[in-house]
Amino acid sequence: MTPAIPGLRLEPLAGAIPAWRVAVDAQGWLRACEAVAARGGRLAALWGSDTADGGAGTYVRALLVSHEGLICLELRVSEPDAGFPDLSDIFACAGRMQRGVYDLCGVRALARSGETADPRPWLRHGAWPRDVFPLRTEVPAASRWPAQPDEYRFVAVEGDGVHEIPVGPVHAGTIEPGHFRFSVVGERVLRLEERLGYKHKGIEKRFQQMPLAEAIRLAGRVSGDSTVAYAWAYAMALESICGSQPSARALYLRALLLERERIANHLGDLGYLGNDGGLAFGLAQFSRLKEDFVRANARLFGHRYLMDRIVPGGVAVDMPPAAIATLLDEADRLELEVRSLRAIYDDHAGLQDRFVTCGRLAPDTAARLGVVGLAARASGIAIDARAHPGHAPYTELQPRVVTERAGDVAARVTARFEELFESLRLERRILRHLPAGELCAPLAAASEGGFGLGWIEGWRGEVFVALEAGAGGEVRRCHPHDPSWQNWPALEHAILGNIVPDFPLINKSFNLSYAGQDL
């Protein structure tokens, strides 16, 4: 059913998921967002595109999720100075995305007053000058500028005994780079401000030099720990442009790979959460289970983390009957092992003391920030792309959406255990009901200007890909969106009132991607 937004005519997009696009003016942009927000919808992604080669100027697009499906708003910005209406009053998560749009495309989000709420750069540090916007078509990808001054003003907290702790970009362990600025009194955190963008390596510009069929490899490397989710989302977008649908067998195998990615990451996180809570035993045990699991991936699918196993049109793996038996056996053994480890975690007073009430993200805060994925579900928000109507093959698999109410580290641990068991159930169901069909169907040629969307619930949260085809079968524009955009600001709230030594544990309980949001 087409979502009703007064005054706008939505055009349906072909493809696997219910989606519409609509060209809007500045008024329509705000009205559509207000209408979707009023009915409980959310902002999924926001990005800019310069299409000067088509003579059309710069577009800003907002992807909204409503009960009916996805709605892509397209606002043409004819003059860079005109900007576009700021959405951060309606969707709090818009702020950083809007700053990213300015850094890359040079169009500002303007509040009703005509001011920019936060004019600080987000992705631009010192790599390019402030008056250069790398995603504009006239800027060659290979451009290089001398290092620029990198000044960034953190919000200062003043008061008796307040001091700042700067951390990063290089952290103490094997962690991705980013900067955290803590304002503390004694051990207690009064404020945390994140500064990200250190890993920005020009992925969106890189996409524009690639043929559509090959760019799926780049999509699979936006955030390596979610390679299956990104590759599937990219394939879904491309298939929607080409008007093709993979076979039921290919879709089941994609779901199998996606659930295996979820299981592997949850196993890893459960180990590190034990470790950060002071139980090294947990890390030794869960990292052993994870290693067994990724070794099975390597044997059966040819890659430990399943990179490049999803291809446009289908999958690059098959599941012979002997392998089905192997995986069913693995699922049974893994479930027994994880259940006994969970009993140990649950009974461990020291560990529970660290987990319970630590890093609490209250359900109303989570809702206001537009938090998604596992973190949202652990704060009582029952959203999961897999449970959305039209998400083949999940409509047949009927996944259970796991929710917890407490929003603390303990809730995010419990959600991981429950989702792991649910993924094992789904894996068994996929293996027992695997339909026949071809593994990969050739795609029709993509027409110039074709536009498609992909939407996949990765282990961390929902991953989106918005893809636009160019004239010669190459990518005109590809925007991959990581759930970490929405969830990083939530970490700033979850830490409030906690002590600095609990930060690693709270951070790990969210386990957000830097690479995925820095692009």
Next chain:
Amino acid sequence: MHKLLRQIVKTGIRTEAAPQPDDSLRQIAGRLNDEVLRLLGRALAIRHVDAGSCNGCELEIHALANPYYNIEGLGIRFVASPRHADLLLVTGPVSRNMEEALRRTYEAMPEPKLVLAIGDCGCTGGIFGESYASCGRVANVIPVDVAVPGCPPTPAAIMQGVLTAVQAPGQGFR
């Protein structure tokens, strides 16, 4: 507590044999003398810097600590400060936003300092290449002793790279 102890006993020791060094991974031949390498090979401190990876290589660095590879069992440990490190392990193409942080980390390390670049991106710039935002391979920013390709390289391959870096050329791990 008895459940925990029973689980430990049941699991047993899973550690596998370490791989042998591979001279073909060397980028710079024999910088350090045998005696220094002999000492490092017994107690090596590694500082890891992610200079812009997709985070795939980090998954495999984490795996080095699991019971199968048990890298600490070889006397190799990861340290929090470059001041304590003998070897710098770098992942990713070097993003321009991380170029200075990587250089400063390298400069903060005491001599003799070894550098191991891992992953296709660390070795060549990989799929990201060089651009307005990426410096490409690690060797474009700091000198690299040993480079291990792969997307991502397996834990055994990373371990082999580490062991190659601390061995005199042409010798096995002692």
